[in-house]
Amino acid sequence: MGLGRKHVLYDLWVDDASLLKQVDAWREILLAAAKGSGATIIDYQFHQFSPHGVTGFLLLAESHISVHTWPEEGLAALDIFTCGPMDTNFIIARLRERFKPCRERLTTVNRGIFDGFDNKR
Amino acid sequence: MGLGRKHVLYDLWVDDASLLKQVDAWREILLAAAKGSGATIIDYQFHQFSPHGVTGFLLLAESHISVHTWPEEGLAALDIFTCGPMDTNFIIARLRERFKPCRERLTTVNRGIFDGFDNKR
Numbered sequence: 001m002g003l004g005r006k007h008v009l010y011d012l013w014v015d016d017a018s019l020l021k022q023v024d025a026w027r028e029i030l031l032a033a034a035k036g037s038g039a040t041i042i043d044y045q046f047h048q049f050s051p052h053g054v055t056g057f058l059l060l061a062e063s064h065i066s067v068h069t070w071p072e073e074g075l076a077a078l079d080i081f082t083c084g085p086m087d088t089n090f091i092i093a094r095l096r097e098r099f100k101p102c103r104e105r106l107t108t109v110n111r112g113i114f115d116g117f118d119n120k121r
Numbered sequence: 122m123g124l125g126r127k128h129v130l131y132d133l134w135v136d137d138a139s140l141l142k143q144v145d146a147w148r149e150i151l152l153a154a155a156k157g158s159g160a161t162i163i164d165y166q167f168h169q170f171s172p173h174g175v176t177g178f179l180l181l182a183e184s185h186i187s188v189h190t191w192p193e194e195g196l197a198a199l200d201i202f203t204c205g206p207m208d209t210n211f212i213i214a215r216l217r218e219r220f221k222p223c224r225e226r227l228t229t230v231n232r233g234i235f236d237g238f239d240n241k242r
Binding site (some may be wrong): 005007009011013042043045047049055057059061063064066068070073075077079081083103105107109111112113114115 | 126128166168178180182185187189191194200204228230233234236
């Protein structure tokens, strides 16, 4: 149990929300960051909402990366879920460089670790 | 801020891991559960790993659903991320009916709510 399944929940806020609206920018940033982190990309999907807002997903051999943006709030909510040796800090660093968040909330959850509740009685 | 962006992290363990290996079963279960929950499915991708293990993703108008399985540990790790009116409890109930987990770990995180750290100084 617990073979290093790390799930990073990363919410970031920016003053200039224009980048949050651009699906092409997100695709490019996340593909490059994933490759640089050592991840193996199996597939990906990105979607531009109307009038704005982006959602995207990278299916990885190591699990996944996802993003959802709410430009009207200057908010992007990212997930980086990995069970392998990929470098999640590399991805966070690339996002910080690109977006220069004015605020952020970063939480790491260890997935697949049992800590109590048991349906067997 | 905080327009009900709910992110459910659901890890479940089963005694009989055979279902965890079947990509077709996961596709069918999650598409049906998402539709029944009131979600709008934009796209989806599922992948069968060799020799076993499944990863899958549903891109929703409301955000996303993902699954990763480790049959060798009897484990499936699911995410249900929604910013809309979809019924996440409906999805959990369908998964419990189908998999009858012997153990589970269920956590809900409210995403996009700022609670302290500010990069502005």
